Amino acid sequence: MPIENLARSDVVTASTDDAIHELAATMQEEDVGSIVITDGDAPAGIVTDRDLTMHVLAEGTDPDEVVAEDVMSEELQTVDHDAGFSEAAGLMSEHGVRRLPVMDAESNLAGIITVDDLNELLADEQQELAEVIRAQRPPY
Template identity: 40%
Template sequence: MSTVREIMHPGADCVRTEETAADAARLMARLGVGALPICGKDDRIKGMVTDRDIVIKVVAEGRDAGTFPAGDLNQQEAVTIGADDSTDEAMRVMNEHRIRRLPVIDGQRLVGMVTVADMARTMPEPRVGELVESLSEA
């Protein structure tokens, strides 16, 4: 059985709570991603922000992305997975919470991200199909 560490994208970046929605958007654009963890001054994950969150909570509401705190964009407490947890456990967590991107931690430190695409490359097709079906209902 493989571990999350074996399939994750190592070295995930995060937007800081004291940064702005515009900072988050620029970081997403630079990295070519649609979601980022939000980290506090203590380097712990406080939540996740997606490009959709920025559009719905900032742009559509007519707020200034240059002053809107990134820390106010988090949806809820972040769901994470341990780097040494099994890929089966990661699949279960993604299914349970209906999430496509899962921050990977080692202790309390962010060390990477695991995505549905990572799962698709490593898990048996029926299991991946179940995950994609679950996410499609979200």
């Protein structure tokens, strides 16, 4: 199944010069753990709730003095919309990330897939397999 069928298309984005306190408020309002940072229309990085904790709170940085570009992960890993589950999981594992922005055929941001999304799909598939086994199991 292509990632585009699994990914959420409602990606929360912000620009590189948005203040950290704005990002935190947006995460709370949108109930998300990350924001894709864009430079124009192109994804430039990602800021996660963990980034805010580790790079702002833990370091005692004044949040009013920090913008997205200061804390974002710049080595942004993305996945093509037509990639499969295995490729997305492999990229997450190889690069140690939990979120992958999904790019369409024109290299535009089309969605986001998370390790939680992949795990949920696996759980659904396991449930389907369990139903097959239950249907074929002889009565005890």
